[in-house]
Amino acid sequence: xxxxVCVKQIPDPANPGRLDPEAKTLVRQGKLILDDSDAYGVExxxxxxxAAGGGEVTLVSMAxxxxxxxxxxxxxxxxxxxxxxxxxxxxxxxxLTTAKxxxxxxxxxDPDLVLAATESTDGYTGTTPVQVAELLGLxxxxxxxxxxxxxxxxxxxxxxEAGFDEVECPLPAVVxxxxxxxxxxxxxxxxxxxxxxxxxxxxxxxxxxxxGSLRVGQEVTDVAAAQERQAGEIVQDEGNAHDRIIQLLDxxxxx
Amino acid sequence: xxxxxxxxxxxxxxxxxTSFTYELLTKARQMGSxxxxxxxxADVDAYAADLGRFGATRVRSAGDxxxxxxxxxVAAAMAAAIQGGDRPDAILFPxxxxxxxxxxxxxxxxxxxxxxxxxxxxxxGTSEHAIFGGSTIVRARFTGDPPYLxxxxxxxxAALEGGGASPEVVALPVPDTxxxxxxxxxxxxxxxxxxxxxxxxxxxxxxxRGLGEASNFELIEELARLLRGAPGASRAIVDAGWVPYAxxxxxxxxxxxxxxxxxxxxxxxxxxMVGMKGAKHIIAINKDRxxxxxSIADLGVVGDVHRVLPRLxxxxxxxx
Ligand SMILES: Cc1cc2nc3c(=O)[nH]c(=O)nc-3n(C[C@H](O)[C@H](O)[C@H](O)COP(=O)(O)OP(=O)(O)OC[C@H]3O[C@@H](n4cnc5c(N)ncnc54)[C@H](O)[C@@H]3O)c2cc1C
Ligand SMILES: Nc1ncnc2c1ncn2[C@@H]1O[C@H](COP(=O)(O)O)[C@@H](O)[C@H]1O
Numbered sequence: 347x348x349x350x351v352c353v354k355q356i357p358d359p360a361n362p363g364r365l366d367p368e369a370k371t372l373v374r375q376g377k378l379i380l381d382d383s384d385a386y387g388v389e390x391x392x393x394x395x396x397a398a399g400g401g402e403v404t405l406v407s408m409a410x411x412x413x414x415x416x417x418x419x420x421x422x423x424x425x426x427x428x429x430x431x432x433x434x435x436x437x438x439x440x441x442l443t444t445a446k447x448x449x450x451x452x453x454x455x456d457p458d459l460v461l462a463a464t465e466s467t468d469g470y471t472g473t474t475p476v477q478v479a480e481l482l483g484l485x486x487x488x489x490x491x492x493x494x495x496x497x498x499x500x501x502x503x504x505x506x507e508a509g510f511d512e513v514e515c516p517l518p519a520v521v522x523x524x525x526x527x528x529x530x531x532x533x534x535x536x537x538x539x540x541x542x543x544x545x546x547x548x549x550x551x552x553x554x555x556x557x558g559s560l561r562v563g564q565e566v567t568d569v570a571a572a573q574e575r576q577a578g579e580i581v582q583d584e585g586n587a588h589d590r591i592i593q594l595l596d597x598x599x600x601x
Numbered sequence: 602x603x604x605x606x607x608x609x610x611x612x613x614x615x616x617x618x619t620s621f622t623y624e625l626l627t628k629a630r631q632m633g634s635x636x637x638x639x640x641x642x643a644d645v646d647a648y649a650a651d652l653g654r655f656g657a658t659r660v661r662s663a664g665d666x667x668x669x670x671x672x673x674x675v676a677a678a679m680a681a682a683i684q685g686g687d688r689p690d691a692i693l694f695p696x697x698x699x700x701x702x703x704x705x706x707x708x709x710x711x712x713x714x715x716x717x718x719x720x721x722x723x724x725x726g727t728s729e730h731a732i733f734g735g736s737t738i739v740r741a742r743f744t745g746d747p748p749y750l751x752x753x754x755x756x757x758x759a760a761l762e763g764g765g766a767s768p769e770v771v772a773l774p775v776p777d778t779x780x781x782x783x784x785x786x787x788x789x790x791x792x793x794x795x796x797x798x799x800x801x802x803x804x805x806x807x808x809x810r811g812l813g814e815a816s817n818f819e820l821i822e823e824l825a826r827l828l829r830g831a832p833g834a835s836r837a838i839v840d841a842g843w844v845p846y847a848x849x850x851x852x853x854x855x856x857x858x859x860x861x862x863x864x865x866x867x868x869x870x871x872x873x874m875v876g877m878k879g880a881k882h883i884i885a886i887n888k889d890r891x892x893x894x895x896s897i898a899d900l901g902v903v904g905d906v907h908r909v910l911p912r913l914x915x916x917x918x919x920x921x
Contacts, residue, residue: 359871440714440715441705441708441714441715441717442708442709442712442713442714442715445709464853465852465853467872470717470718470852470853471715471717471718471752472696472701472705472717473701473704473705473708473715473717473752474705475705476672476701476702476705476706476709477705477706477708477709479706479781480676480705480706480709480710480781481709483780483781484780484781485673485780485781485782485783485784486672486673486702486784487670487784488672488698488701488702489698491846501787504670504698505698505846506698506789507614507697507698507847508614508789508790508791508792508847509789509790509791509792509845509847510790510792510846511786511787511788511789511790512786512787512788512789512790513670513784513785513786513787514784514785514787515783515784515785516780516783519783519784524846524853525836525840525853526839526840526842561745562714563713563714563743563744563745564714564716564741564742564743564744564745565741565742565744566739566740566741567727567740567741567742568738568739568740569737569738569739569740570737570738570740571736571737571738572731572735572736572737572738574736575878575883575896575897577895577896577897577898577901578898578899578900578901579899579900579901580890580895580898580901580902580903581900581901581902581903582890582903582904583902583903583904583905583908583909585908585912587886587902587904587909588909588912588913588916589916590900590902591863591884591900591902591909591913592913592916592917592920594882594884594899594900595828595861598860598861598881598882600803600804600828600830600860600861601828601917601920
């Protein structure tokens with residue numbers, strides 16, 4: 347079974363960048379890393395391929411400046427190879443543009459299943475994967491908290507407002523995973539060494555035949571600091587901090 | 602710009618529109634001169650009047666979808682209507698499970714962008730989005746032709762009645778979508794929960810990894826019960842399987858705006874804070890004085906939850 351995993355490479359959330367009030371943009375520096383959210387998809391894919399008794403996990407990513415650090419992490423976990431789309435004209439790409447690029451890259455492979463995360467950590471539009479599915483003409487199941495596959499069908503437990511639904515879908519299909527679907531492995535030393543020689547195919551918009559078909563119909567007009575909530579009083583518990591809580595609840599008339 | 606005709610994606614599980622739906626209808630009424638609701642299900646006639654009370658003058662129903670997930674059929678039906686000439690200027694979608702699927706599918710089908718995670722929308726069509734846990738606001742707008750697709754975060758707008766007569770219900774025909782619509786729901790599981798709903802409760806008591814182990818979540822439940830509130834959780838303990846996903850507060854969970862939010866053993870990651878910083882008052886208990894949650898708490902208690910919570914519970918019990 348062949349699985350494609352969409353993996354986003356993002357600025358380290360621990361160091362999310364700062365605001366440039368003049369240019370009204372976010373200034374971000376440093377290497378990109380594998381989005382945590384996508385580590386679950388990579389792990390799930392590896393386990394599914396394992397359970398199927400063979401096949402390949404292929405990564406697909408769109409990132410600026412031929413960034414590969416995040417891909418190397420996923421390759422070190424055990425993915426076989428990667429397709430990376432990098433192109434200056436993709437700067438400021440919205441979710442639909444990203445989906446067009448990812449879909450075109452995925453078409454170059456022949457997956458039984460495409461996995462993505464429910465939402466990315468930095469963009470969190472949560473729409474990219476279903477847009478990819480629509481562009482590829484595939485069914486999709488979002489919010490998977492459990493996935494099982496046999497040769498032709500994927501069975502998913504899909505989170506819902508009320509609990510979860512058991513959903514069945516013929517392959518090929520796009521499925522998005524939530525955190526907690528599996529526990530991502532840490533790359534082993536051997537994995538890290540092996541990842542260095544795995545293939546990362548670099549592609550441009552022209553390579554994908556998308557030249558001239560991408561236009562972003564939205565623009566950022568302003569980036570500003572939100573009105574911050576102020577920190578209030580901080581007390582050290584000396585055995586009676588609960589009294590302070592009760593006083594406040596009393597004052598707010600909730601008790 | 603002004604919006605002439607605004608559509609709202611109306612979700613109504615169990616034949617009752619969600620409060621989220623009412624929030625969007627209220628906003629749509631302020632934005633546009635006519636408001637139409639797009640919905641689906643076997644009992645649309647039973648709740649169409651509710652949609653009317655919040656301003657919908659017409660309800661477009663995709664009908665009973667059976668065991669299909671709504672994403673594909675509802676998006677295809679909307680796309681067909683729009684391509685057939687029924688063009689709204691804007692469509693408001695709830696950023697919910699099915700809302701995202703439908704908006705994403707429709708966006709790709711019509712080759713229209715979608716703006717997501719809206720927390721506000723002004724009359725000129727400029728949208729506001731909170732990023733970095735709500736510390737930064739990005740404003741954006743569409744540059745192309747309508748319809749404009751907006752995915753809105755819950756609790757961004759108040760839900761206020763205002764509308765009139767029962768709306769007319771018209772069919773929104775679902776075209777054949779072939780293999781796209783092949784996913785079927787085999788079985789639905791409802792996880793039982795008592796007490797007020799998490800996103801409607803006036804008091805939310807939430808627990809995080811600082812509780813140490815799953816059984817300690819009983820402290821959270823007991824405190825919530827005593828305060829007639831709802832228990833909530835950080836994602837860390839949802840992922841760990843201590844509590845069901847329905848308890849999760851934050852970016853990928855519920856957005857709550859209670860009168861009081863009590864965070865117990867929660868560090869205050871941006872993805873958590875984005876779901877609760879709209880609370881009127883925040884109380885935090887954490888043993889680490891440097892925990893980020895203290896930066897937004899009105900009352901921060903530096904202490905051990907295993908000591909503070911039992912005492913708080915005892916004290917509340919002795920009052921009643
Ligand atoms: C894409 C994405 C989406 C996410 N969405 C969400 C979301 O919706 N909701 C969410 O909550 N998180 C979300 N997260 C996860 C988030 O980043 C944090 O990992 C999570 O909120 C941490 O949970 P926590 O505060 O319980 O655990 P920790 O960060 O481990 O914090 C535990 C805290 O407990 C304190 N503590 C320990 N022992 C005690 C004690 N005895 N007494 C008192 N305090 C104690 C510690 O000082 C610490 O501050 C998301 C992450 C990603 C990447
Ligand atoms: N630039 C990208 N490269 C690869 N995958 C992506 C990219 N953007 C989004 N995705 C995938 O789509 C998921 C949801 O992203 P988003 O729509 O940004 O919330 C991500 O977790 C990835 O799996």
